Amino acid sequence: MSKNAKLxxxxxxxxxxxxxxxxxxxxxxxxxxxxxxGGNIFGELIVLIANILSLIxxxxxxxxxxxxxxNNINLKENK
Numbered sequence: 001m002s003k004n005a006k007l008x009x010x011x012x013x014x015x016x017x018x019x020x021x022x023x024x025x026x027x028x029x030x031x032x033x034x035x036x037x038g039g040n041i042f043g044e045l046i047v048l049i050a051n052i053l054s055l056i057x058x059x060x061x062x063x064x065x066x067x068x069x070x071n072n073i074n075l076k077e078n079k
Contacts, residue, residue, distance in 0.1 A: 007068040014064055017057025020050045 019025070029046060 003071060004068065007064055007071065010064045011061060011068065014057050014061035017053050018061050020054040020057065025050075 029043075029050065032043070032046075
């Protein structure tokens with residue numbers, strides 16, 4: 001598998017992590033607890049973990065995208 005394909009898979013995984021804070025998934029997290037997750041410590045922990053993973057996903061998405069762009073620029077220069 002080429003380096004570009006591996007980077008694209010990393011970007012795809014990072015995008016999935018970044019989408020953890022989408023509205024569709026936040027409604028799913030809210031639906032796990034009958035009274036909402038406001039007073040439940042387990043619910044607040046799930047939301048905090050999802051927020052941290054989403055932030056990591058955005059950071060990785062930016063990082064892998066930049067690596068892919070730099071890699072492709074270097075490939076063009078070498079040809």
